[in-house]
Amino acid sequence: MSAPGMNDPQTSAPFDQEAPQPAPEGEWLRVHPLTPYVRSWLLIVALVWGVGNVFLDDVLAAVVYGDPLDVDFAGTVQLVGLGLVAAVLCGVVGLVIGLGVLSWWFTRYQITPDHVRFRNGAIFRTQRQARLDRVQGIDIERKFLPRIFGLASLKFDVADGGSTALELSYLRRDKARELRHQLLGAVREASGSGTVTHGDTKGLHGSDDAAGSPFGAPNPVAAAHRPAPWDYSPQAQEHRALLAQHGAGSSLTADEERSREVRAAQRLGLLTDQDDQDQQRRVFTVPTSRVLLSLLLSWSTVSAVFFAVVAVVVWQWNPEALRVLIPSYLPVVIMIVSGLYNRLESSWGFTLSQVQVGVRVRSGLLNERSSTIPVGRVQALQVSKPMLWRVFDGHRVKVITAGKGGADDLEGLRSLVLPVGSPENVAEILELVLPLAEPPTELVRDGLNGIDGDQNYTISPRRARWVDPLTWRRTGFAMDNAVLAMRWGRLNRNVSVIPHHKTQSLGLQQGPVDRRMKLASIHAHMIAGPVTTAIYHLDVRQSRALLARQTGLARAARDRVNQDSAHHSREEIQ
Amino acid sequence: MPDTNDLSPQGLTWKRVSPDYIKVRLISGTISTVIWTVGFGIPLILGVLGIWGDSPAPWMWFPPAVVLVWGLIDLCLIPRRVRAIGYAEESTELWLRKGIIFRSVTVVPYGRMQYVDIKTGPLLNAFGLANLTLHTAAANTDADLPGLPRAEADRLREELTRRGEELMVGL
Numbered sequence: 026m027s028a029p030g031m032n033d034p035q036t037s038a039p040f041d042q043e044a045p046q047p048a049p050e051g052e053w054l055r056v057h058p059l060t061p062y063v064r065s066w067l068l069i070v071a072l073v074w075g076v077g078n079v080f081l082d083d084v085l086a087a088v089v090y091g092d093p094l095d096v097d098f099a100g101t102v103q104l105v106g107l108g109l110v111a112a113v114l115c116g117v118v119g120l121v122i123g124l125g126v127l128s129w130w131f132t133r134y135q136i137t138p139d140h141v142r143f144r145n146g147a148i149f150r151t152q153r154q155a156r157l158d159r160v161q162g163i164d165i166e167r168k169f170l171p172r173i174f175g176l177a178s179l180k181f182d183v184a185d186g187g188s189t190a191l192e193l194s195y196l197r198r199d200k201a202r203e204l205r206h207q208l209l210g211a212v213r214e215a216s217g218s219g220t221v222t223h224g225d226t227k228g229l230h231g232s233d234d235a236a237g238s239p240f241g242a243p244n245p246v247a248a249a250h251r252p253a254p255w256d257y258s259p260q261a262q263e264h265r266a267l268l269a270q271h272g273a274g275s276s277l278t279a280d281e282e283r284s285r286e287v288r289a290a291q292r293l294g295l296l297t298d299q300d301d302q303d304q305q306r307r308v309f310t311v312p313t314s315r316v317l318l319s320l321l322l323s324w325s326t327v328s329a330v331f332f333a334v335v336a337v338v339v340w341q342w343n344p345e346a347l348r349v350l351i352p353s354y355l356p357v358v359i360m361i362v363s364g365l366y367n368r369l370e371s372s373w374g375f376t377l378s379q380v381q382v383g384v385r386v387r388s389g390l391l392n393e394r395s396s397t398i399p400v401g402r403v404q405a406l407q408v409s410k411p412m413l414w415r416v417f418d419g420h421r422v423k424v425i426t427a428g429k430g431g432a433d434d435l436e437g438l439r440s441l442v443l444p445v446g447s448p449e450n451v452a453e454i455l456e457l458v459l460p461l462a463e464p465p466t467e468l469v470r471d472g473l474n475g476i477d478g479d480q481n482y483t484i485s486p487r488r489a490r491w492v493d494p495l496t497w498r499r500t501g502f503a504m505d506n507a508v509l510a511m512r513w514g515r516l517n518r519n520v521s522v523i524p525h526h527k528t529q530s531l532g533l534q535q536g537p538v539d540r541r542m543k544l545a546s547i548h549a550h551m552i553a554g555p556v557t558t559a560i561y562h563l564d565v566r567q568s569r570a571l572l573a574r575q576t577g578l579a580r581a582a583r584d585r586v587n588q589d590s591a592h593h594s595r596e597e598i599q
Numbered sequence: 600m601p602d603t604n605d606l607s608p609q610g611l612t613w614k615r616v617s618p619d620y621i622k623v624r625l626i627s628g629t630i631s632t633v634i635w636t637v638g639f640g641i642p643l644i645l646g647v648l649g650i651w652g653d654s655p656a657p658w659m660w661f662p663p664a665v666v667l668v669w670g671l672i673d674l675c676l677i678p679r680r681v682r683a684i685g686y687a688e689e690s691t692e693l694w695l696r697k698g699i700i701f702r703s704v705t706v707v708p709y710g711r712m713q714y715v716d717i718k719t720g721p722l723l724n725a726f727g728l729a730n731l732t733l734h735t736a737a738a739n740t741d742a743d744l745p746g747l748p749r750a751e752a753d754r755l756r757e758e759l760t761r762r763g764e765e766l767m768v769g770l
Contacts, residue, residue, distance in 0.1 A: 427736070526768065529737035530707040533606045537700050545606060550705075550737035565605060573608045576706050580691050583710055583768045 053133040053144070060132060060195045061125040063171050072121065134193050138211060141181065143193055155181045155191040157212045163205050166192075169391040177201040179208075182397065308384070308453055311375040311445060315419070319445035320368055322413040325361045332357060372444030377454070384457050386442060398442065400460050402427040405549075406442075407521040407556040408451055410473055419445045420473075422454050425554025440555045455522075465508050465522055472503070472512035472520025482512065483571075488542055489562040502547070502560055502571065507582070509549060509575055511560045521556050523549050525575070526582035533572050535565065547571055606704040611694055613685040619726040620746025624677045627722060632670030639666045686744055691766060693733070693759065695742055707742050710766030711735045715756045719749075731755060 062069060132145040142154040164180045171177060171194070178194030179201055196204065320326060332354060339346050375388040383400035387393065404425040411421070422443035442454055448470075455464040471481050476498050478484045484501035485493060493500060496515045503510045509528070512520040532548040539545055545568040546561040563571070607613075637644075640663035646655030679699050687694040696704045716732040723729060729752040733742035747755065 529711045529735040530705055530740045530742065532703055532705040532741065534701070534703040535606055540702070548739070550735065550740040552736050553738050569606060569608055572606075572704070572706065576692060576708075579708065583708065583766070586768055587766075 053135045055129065056132050056134065056193065057176055057195050057197055057200075058126075058129050059174055059176065061128040063174060063176060063195060065125075066170055069121065072117070136208065136211065141191060141193070141208070143191055153191050157208075160208075160212050163208055163212075164395050164397065165201055165205060166395075167198075167393050171195050172393075179205060306379040308377045308379055308457065309446070309450055310377075311372060311443075311450075313373070315417070315445055316369070316372045316375070318417055319372065319414060319419055320365055322416060322419075323365070323368070323411075324413070325364045325368075327413070329358075329361050368444070371441055375444050377442060377457075379457055384442065384454075388444070398424065398426050398458065400458060403458055403460055404527045404552050404554065405521060405523045405556040405558055406455075406459060407519060408469055408473060410518040412516040414445070418447060420448065420451050421445060422451060422458075423555045424458060425552055425556050427552050459508075459522065459524065460527070461507050461524055463507065465505070465510060468503050468505065468508065468510040469520055469522060472510050473518050475499075475512070476515075482510075483563075483567055485544070485562045486564045486567075489544055489564075492538065492542065492544070493562045497562065500560060500562060502563070504571070504575065504578065506578065509578075511549075511558065513557075513560065519557065521558055523551065523558055524582070525579040526586045527551065528575070528579050531572055531575055531579075533568055539565075545569070549575075606702055607694065607696055611687040611689065613687050613694075613696070615682060616684050616686075616744060616746040617726070617728055617748045617751075618681075619748075620728055621678050621681045623722050623726055623728060623746060624681060625674060628670070628674050628677055632667065632674065635670065636663045636667045639663045681746065684745065688755075688758070691762075693742075695744065697743075703741070705740070705742055707733055707735060707740060708766070708768075709759060709762035710768045712759055712763040715759050715763075717752050717756055728752075733759070 127147055128145070131147045131150070134144070135142045139157055140154045141157065141160075142152060144150060144152040160181050164182070166178050166180050168178075174195075175198050176195035177198045178192050179196065181191040181193075193201075193204075336347070336350060336354070339350055370390055370392060371388055373388055373390040375386065378385050378387075380397065383398050383403070385395060385397045387395035404427055406422060406424045409421045409423075410419070414420070420443065421441075423440050424442055425440065442458055443450055446454075451469065452464070452466055455466055455469060459465070468481060471479065475482055478501065481503040482501040483503065484499070485497040487497075489497045489500070496513060499515050499518070500513045502512070507524060509523045509525065510520060511523075512518070528549050528551065530550045532550060533545055534548065535545045539562070543565045544562045545565045546559060547563060547568045549558040551558050642651060643655050643659040643663055645651035646659045676699070680697075683699050683702075684697045685695070691709060693707045693709065694704065695707065696702070713734045713736060716734065717729050718732070719729040723746070727749050728746050729749050731744040731747055731752050733740070733744075735742075744752075744755070
């Protein structure tokens, strides 16, 4: 939408230049020639290291002891002859370059009006494709090494149930950005035409494309529920203007045409250009000091300090023992450092901005990543308050988002909406991220700080202390008309929020011990993600009542969603 | 079906799976018990045959005996376990229950079902049975109905699909 003239039909013209025959068989285009080398940089480094290692001793000696640098080819050369050595070296270099070129030659992408396809591999070919009308967002990803070469990759969020995202890598940075704009046009076309077919029926049945498929397109209820926050965008304004025009009785067909485009464009609000800050409302950036504090007060740091203390003590006691200790530390140190580094990457400069469909998060020290989280697709949310962070009142918030990759992508940015933040940040997130009319602020606050039952929360019965001695007074649930909240943990405090209209199914379970004690656990089955949605050791009668009530509420919420989307889409058509 | 399970609310009409499914489970349970017993009894067989030592050592009796006892207990529990499987079709949800020691009750809204699988194998086929599995978008929805009569499975699938389409909700 930052694209100049995004709503102008002409925008798709450059797209045509890209692929002169965009019709059934689009042209297969190639990625940047450096791609294979950047991708397999590790291999190349290993190769260089392997060759260089032969001379490393000499070089090191020269550097460290100031010996004259005397690289001794002679031994090798005498053994096999200079010509052969040179030939082998050239051969290896040639092979690497040749393989790279070969790989590059077979790595191609194609853009048709309906699909993006990406194909690579000379012998074992793989092809991936994404339907344009299912594309939820296109992100530009800039990792460290590609960034040095001025390259970037385009990442497609696709909402067709597959958990793997399509990635076009690598393109020149400006090319990537340009292509993204063009693709936005194409996506708009594709989803625009998609809406036409839906348009005829959905007024009757109230099933927008959200209902069309299991992992459907974004749920329109989100937009319906929260009108105000989207106000800033020109599209929304234009949209409203158009709706007003409809009311005024202007030419329906032309307006319908445009309104459809606007609507599609609205859906693509998540595609707002990264660099165009005006289009996004920045909600907060996590200050660097807090990021560092959060890392300092983490178990990784604590264990690092512990190991360091042990090392010092051992050293005082018997310096010889360090010879054994240090090597055994290596894996632990690597683990701690990589853990800390990952945390640093995901929280450094973490910025949450509001875009039309939801929020966009961005972070990264060396590898900058960004991701869009459409509000309508958020399934559940968990706020955690780790024990050590209570010093500075830090919170972490994670969400489950449909179609964002399942459990295998947990560590990524895709599920984290707040790496470390204040209660104010949490409140803002609750308001922005959940597909609800009213943020469940009170339930979350009580869920984090409350203990024992109160007017909201029902906790485990007292007899549960035999199986849950420390936290039974915290283990509990609460519900209102819109959400089910679960809380647990005393030192590390957690609360998860599950909107009723997002629960898939519900389960009640009881093992032999539970049965003796008349306890049960309740599980809300959600799309796989990093949020815990089960609560254990509840009173069996209460959990049975909860199951029945939750079933009823979820049913009502689903009906409401269906009605809303029916209403919503009818409104848009008329 | 007796309302033995205090996890489920009152007022649901539970249906059981086919009693023939007990036979299926008994047969397959017997086969697997025999296989496991024989597997763990290999030292014993070698001992009896005189390949491993002259006569079987006392410890050789132990593994197959444990496996056999375990298998027999399992077989004894099968009828109760199968009788504990139940389902109830309500107007908007399907209720499922199972288990005697580890019990569970699951509620699957029709509108959440993504697809319904019917599977059958040679043994099930011989008794005219089929296994039905419901899938929602959540991987941990554990909604299996094993051992339904074929006709009932087909009816249920049609019915669930129909209601699912009627009540379908986006994610």
